[in-house]
Amino acid sequence: MTSDSESTRTSGPLVSIVIPTFNRRCFVVDAVESCFSQTYANCEVIVVDDGSMDGTADFLREKYGDRIVLVTQANQGPGIARNNGVAVASGEFIHFLDADDQLHRQKVEIGLEAFRSRPEIAVVYTHFQFVAADGETPVSTPPFEQYSDDVFCELLRQTGCRILTSSSMIRAEALRAVGGFADDAEFRSAEDWDLFLRLARRYRFHGINRPLVYRRMHDGMISDNRLFGALGRLKTLQNARQYGWEPCMEPLEFDRKEAARHHVYALYLWQAGDAKAARGHFLRAAALYPPEARQRRMYALYTWLLPPASVDWTIGLAHRLRRLMQRRAQEP
Numbered sequence: 367m368t369s370d371s372e373s374t375r376t377s378g379p380l381v382s383i384v385i386p387t388f389n390r391r392c393f394v395v396d397a398v399e400s401c402f403s404q405t406y407a408n409c410e411v412i413v414v415d416d417g418s419m420d421g422t423a424d425f426l427r428e429k430y431g432d433r434i435v436l437v438t439q440a441n442q443g444p445g446i447a448r449n450n451g452v453a454v455a456s457g458e459f460i461h462f463l464d465a466d467d468q469l470h471r472q473k474v475e476i477g478l479e480a481f482r483s484r485p486e487i488a489v490v491y492t493h494f495q496f497v498a499a500d501g502e503t504p505v506s507t508p509p510f511e512q513y514s515d516d517v518f519c520e521l522l523r524q525t526g527c528r529i530l531t532s533s534s535m536i537r538a539e540a541l542r543a544v545g546g547f548a549d550d551a552e553f554r555s556a557e558d559w560d561l562f563l564r565l566a567r568r569y570r571f572h573g574i575n576r577p578l579v580y581r582r583m584h585d586g587m588i589s590d591n592r593l594f595g596a597l598g599r600l601k602t603l604q605n606a607r608q609y610g611w612e613p614c615m616e617p618l619e620f621d622r623k624e625a626a627r628h629h630v631y632a633l634y635l636w637q638a639g640d641a642k643a644a645r646g647h648f649l650r651a652a653a654l655y656p657p658e659a660r661q662r663r664m665y666a667l668y669t670w671l672l673p674p675a676s677v678d679w680t681i682g683l684a685h686r687l688r689r690l691m692q693r694r695a696q697e698p
Contacts, residue, residue, distance in 0.1 A: 378408045381474050382457030386447035387465035388416040391425055396501050400468035406475040410435060414451040417441030445547030445557035452546055460538050467532040470578040477535040480572050488540035488569035492533045495577040499584040510575040518566035519614035522606060526599055527559030533579045540569050556598025560605055567609050593634045600627040625655035629662060637677040641669040
C-alpha cells in the first residue's frame with residue numbers, strides 16, 4: 367500500500383472523506399469535485415484505488431497531485447479499501463463516499479452541525495436522491511429510513527442495510543473502536559450492514575431527512591451483483607451471532623433469518639453453476655430451521671435433477687405457491 371501527500375487544512379475539526387474506487391475513472395472525478403465544493407472547507411479527500419485496471423490511479427495523481435491523498439492497493443473489495451483510507455486519515459470525523467456518488471455542497475456542514483448539537487451521537491446519516499447515470503437526472507427514490515433509539519435491533523430485523531454508506535459521517539474514534547469494516551476480501555456487499563450493526567451496538571445514531579447525497583444508478587454497480595449481495599447478507603448474520611442479538615428476537619427467529627440467507631445464497635450459487643456449494647447451503651438452512659427443512663431438502667434435491675437455468679422458474683413457482691397458501695389462510 368502506498369500513499370501520496372495530504373491536502374491543505376484550515377480551521378475547525380478536520381473531516382476525512384474516504385472514497386474507495388475500482389474501475390470508476392469515468393465517475394470518480396464527480397465524487398472528488400463534490401468534496402472540493404463543500405461549504406465546510408476543512409476536509410481532506412482520501413481516494414483508495416482498489417486495484418483498478420482503467421488507469422484510475424495515474425489519472426487522479428496527474429489531475430489532483432497533492433490536493434488529495436491517494437492510496438493504492440491490490441483489489442480486495444470496498445470494505446478493505448475504506449479501512450486503508452481510514453488508516454491514513456487524520457480527521458476527527460470520517461465521511462464515506464462511493465466513487466460513483468456525489469455529496470450535496472452542504473453535506474459536511476450539516477453533518478457537523480448535528481454532531482455539535484448532539485455530542486452523544488457517533489453516527490450521522492442522511493437521506494439521498496437516486497440519480498441516473500448522468501449524475502444529475504433524479505429518479506424514483508425510496509422514503510427515508512428513520513430509526514428509533516434501538517437502531518441495533520431495527521437494523522438486525524431488516525434484510526439488509528438501509529443506511530447509505532455515502533450518507534454516513536462517523537466519529538473516527540468510534541469507527542476505530544469497533545474495528546472498521548470486516549477484514550474479509552469476500553465481503554464485497556452488505557459490509558456496511560455489518561459495520562453499522564457493530565456501531566449501533568455501542569453508539570447512538572442520528573438521521574437527517576434531507577437528500578444530501580446523489581446516488582448514481584448505472585450498469586456495473588457492485589450492489590447489483592446478486593451473488594455478492596447474498597453472500598454479504600449471509601456473512602453479516604453469521605457475524606451478528608457475536609454481537610449480542612439476544613434482546614432483539616427469539617433464538618428460533620434468528621435461526622430462521624440465517625436459514626433464509628443460506629437459502630438465497632444457495633439459489634444464486636446454483637444459478638451460477640455451483641450446484642455442489644448450493645446443496646451445502648440448502649442443507650445448512652434445513653438444519654438451522656427445522657420447520658422449513660422439508661422445503662430446503664427438496665431444493666437440494668433439485669440441484670441434482672435440474673439445470674441452473676431452472677432457478678428463475680423454481681423461484682417463481684415458490685412465490686406462486688406462497689401466495690396461494692396466504693390466500694387460503696385468509697379464507698373464512
